[in-house]
Amino acid sequence: MKDKNIVLEPANNPSFQTFLETLSILPAISPLSNKLFTIIDDPNVSISVIGGLIGEDPGLASRLMTVANSPFYPFSEKVSSIRGALVRLGLVTVRGILLTTSLFDRVKHQPGVFELWKHSLGVSRVAKTLANRTKDVMTSDEAALAGLLHDIGKLPFLIFKPQRMENIWKTGPRTGKDSDWELEEFGLSHDQLGGRLLTQWKFPEIIRDSIRWHHQPDKCPSSSRRSAALIGLSDTICRGLGIAHADFPYLDAPLGDFLDILEIPGDEIIPVIQGVISDRDMLETASREIF
Numbered sequence: 229m230k231d232k233n234i235v236l237e238p239a240n241n242p243s244f245q246t247f248l249e250t251l252s253i254l255p256a257i258s259p260l261s262n263k264l265f266t267i268i269d270d271p272n273v274s275i276s277v278i279g280g281l282i283g284e285d286p287g288l289a290s291r292l293m294t295v296a297n298s299p300f301y302p303f304s305e306k307v308s309s310i311r312g313a314l315v316r317l318g319l320v321t322v323r324g325i326l327l328t329t330s331l332f333d334r335v336k337h338q339p340g341v342f343e344l345w346k347h348s349l350g351v352s353r354v355a356k357t358l359a360n361r362t363k364d365v366m367t368s369d370e371a372a373l374a375g376l377l378h379d380i381g382k383l384p385f386l387i388f389k390p391q392r393m394e395n396i397w398k399t400g401p402r403t404g405k406d407s408d409w410e411l412e413e414f415g416l417s418h419d420q421l422g423g424r425l426l427t428q429w430k431f432p433e434i435i436r437d438s439i440r441w442h443h444q445p446d447k448c449p450s451s452s453r454r455s456a457a458l459i460g461l462s463d464t465i466c467r468g469l470g471i472a473h474a475d476f477p478y479l480d481a482p483l484g485d486f487l488d489i490l491e492i493p494g495d496e497i498i499p500v501i502q503g504v505i506s507d508r509d510m511l512e513t514a515s516r517e518i519f
């Protein structure tokens with residue numbers, strides 16, 4: 229059922245717009261996941277019921293356990309039950325992980341997709357660290373989730389025109405913003421499309437807007453401007469260190485522009501960058517484990 233209050237950015241390309249409308253009616257997820265996403269928002273549904281549903285799908289259950297016990301969530305004790313994983317990660321995060329991995333599953337065999345996945349996990353990790361170092365921007369859980377989902381808007385392009393995307397990614401690197409050629413090719417850029425998907429999926433505003441504006445935080449019209457800058461900065465750090473996918477090496481802005489919006493001094497960022505460098509091997513291993 230369509231919610232009349234939801235405004236979705238349209239694609240200025242008729243065939244891609246039609247494809248998106250189909251994608252919104254038939255989300256790229258299994259019937260079980262669909263049911264799960266419907267009930268996971270209901271405050272009256274208990275964790276046991278949600279855990280029971282996840283338990284019906286061994287693939288989903290084992291993936292959730294892998295994520296909860298991965299080095300991304302460095303808790304001292306491993307969780308051994310779905311319920312434990314749900315409590316540890318929180319329902320909004322679990323929903324985000326399941327949606328992301330369901331969409332990635334549809335394109336995982338295509339060239340460059342593993343790099344995009346690793347990039348998403350890298351940005352999630354950096355965003356979480358930055359959120360812990362900055363005050364009043366977003367919680368570390370919100371930052372980790374927004375980082376994980378920030379480039380989700382690229383996946384529908386891969387589902388819509390896999391061969392075309394493979395050719396485009398193969399010919400990189402080029403100059404110019406990825407958002408610019410996406411607009412030309414599909415009539416909607418991945419940041420716009422990410423915002424659109426997260427609106428449809430009813431994610432909280434802070435997550436949605438930080439993804440919609442991660443390449444242009446200065447244009448973010450809502451109070452999520454600093455959150456968008458935090459995700460944009462995390463993205464820029466990862467791309468700058470080569471934790472990027474087969475895309476274009478264009479950096480949106482000098483680091484200083486993001487730091488200005490976030491109101492944090494440049495020297496605060498050095499230990500964050502050093503942390504990313506020392507976490508590289510862990511990132512590779514964790515990305516493979518979950519992928």
Ligand SMILES: [Fe+2]
Pocket residue numbers: 378379418419442443463
């Ligand atoms: Fe992006």
Ligand SMILES: [Fe+2]
Pocket residue numbers: 347351378379463
């Ligand atoms: Fe990115």
